[in-house]
Amino acid sequence: MSRVGVLVMGPAGVGKSTFCNSIISHMQTIGRRAHIVNLDPAAEPNKYEFTVDIRDLISLDDVMEELDLGPNGALIYCFEYLMKNLDWLDEEIGDYNDEYLIFDCPGQIELYTHIPVLPNIVRHLQQQLNFSLCATYLMEAPFIIDSSKYFSGSLCAMSAMILLELPHINVLSKLDLIKDEYNRKKLKRFLNPDPMLLANEVEDVNPKFQKLTKSIANLVDDFGMVQFLPLEANNPDSIETILSYIDDVTQWAENQEQKEPNDQIDIEEM
Numbered sequence: 140m141s142r143v144g145v146l147v148m149g150p151a152g153v154g155k156s157t158f159c160n161s162i163i164s165h166m167q168t169i170g171r172r173a174h175i176v177n178l179d180p181a182a183e184p185n186k187y188e189f190t191v192d193i194r195d196l197i198s199l200d201d202v203m204e205e206l207d208l209g210p211n212g213a214l215i216y217c218f219e220y221l222m223k224n225l226d227w228l229d230e231e232i233g234d235y236n237d238e239y240l241i242f243d244c245p246g247q248i249e250l251y252t253h254i255p256v257l258p259n260i261v262r263h264l265q266q267q268l269n270f271s272l273c274a275t276y277l278m279e280a281p282f283i284i285d286s287s288k289y290f291s292g293s294l295c296a297m298s299a300m301i302l303l304e305l306p307h308i309n310v311l312s313k314l315d316l317i318k319d320e321y322n323r324k325k326l327k328r329f330l331n332p333d334p335m336l337l338a339n340e341v342e343d344v345n346p347k348f349q350k351l352t353k354s355i356a357n358l359v360d361d362f363g364m365v366q367f368l369p370l371e372a373n374n375p376d377s378i379e380t381i382l383s384y385i386d387d388v389t390q391w392a393e394n395q396e397q398k399e400p401n402d403q404i405d406i407e408e409m
């Protein structure tokens with residue numbers, strides 16, 4: 140049994156759910172099967188039906204109303220509730236052996252930076268449900284092309300990377316919105332950036348913070364976490380490229396190949 144899980148993470152409105160839908164649509168086109176697991180208790184109705192939906196376990200609106208919590212507190216409560224009811228998740232996912240599941244996560248970034256619920260869910264999926272997992276972290280291209288924001292975005296992505304300890308792919312979403320303004324060469328500076336060069340470009344920063352920016356650039360540089368894959372949700376080529384990276388880090392193809400000899404044994408045994 141081999142299951143691939145892709146966590147789709149990133150700040151609010153960055154294009155996570157749209158990306159999930161684009162993967163499903165692309166996979167259908169090429170004859171592969173995938174499902175969306177919705178982990179956002181505040182999700183809006185989606186183009187593709189959620190195969191597993193946290194809202195079937197707990198509703199954000201109910202929590203807000205009954206416990207008199209705000210949306211962020213209620214979200215944390217929902218995840219803590221999910222942690223206490225992981226058997227529900229096991230049961231829901233249980234029927235989907237040998238499948239490709241895409242986990243659409245909420246946009247509250249505290250979930251990826253300092254609350255341990257997501258790492259606990261990740262360990263559970265790996266250890267109890269035998270998932271080969273990959274994290275995708277989306278950042279918006281229009282946001283990131285400002286050098287100073289590039290560093291704050293990179294720190295958030297690194298935070299998620301450290302917290303989850305998973306194979307990690309950074310994605311620059313909504314690239315179509317800046318394509319006309321930035322030529323290929325300029326875009327490459329952000330997709331495959333040199334943090335030290337970008338740090339020198341940060342302007343309009345209080346001199347007191349320039350040193351801090353350089354230190355952060357050093358850290359990002361040392362970490363080697365400086366690559367982004369471009370995403371245009373409506374461009375199948377960009378989806379295909381990202382999917383090939385995900386397949387690679389989750390060893391999807393190898394798992395498929397491994398299954399073939401067993402299939403043959405089954406046939407011979409019959």
Ligand SMILES: Nc1nc2c(ncn2[C@@H]2O[C@H](COP(=O)(O)OP(=O)(O)OP(=O)(O)O)[C@@H](O)[C@H]2O)c(=O)[nH]1
Nearest residue numbers: 150151152153154155156157245246313370371372
């Ligand atoms: N131009 C452009 N717009 C996009 C793209 N991807 C998403 N959007 C738009 O961005 C908005 C937010 O997209 P969602 O997919 O709902 O973002 P999200 O990250 O799931 O949002 P939350 O779940 O609320 O955190 C929507 O209006 C999308 O149509 C893209 O590649 N290009």
Ligand SMILES: [Mg+2]
Nearest residue numbers: 155156157179
């Ligand atoms: Mg969403």
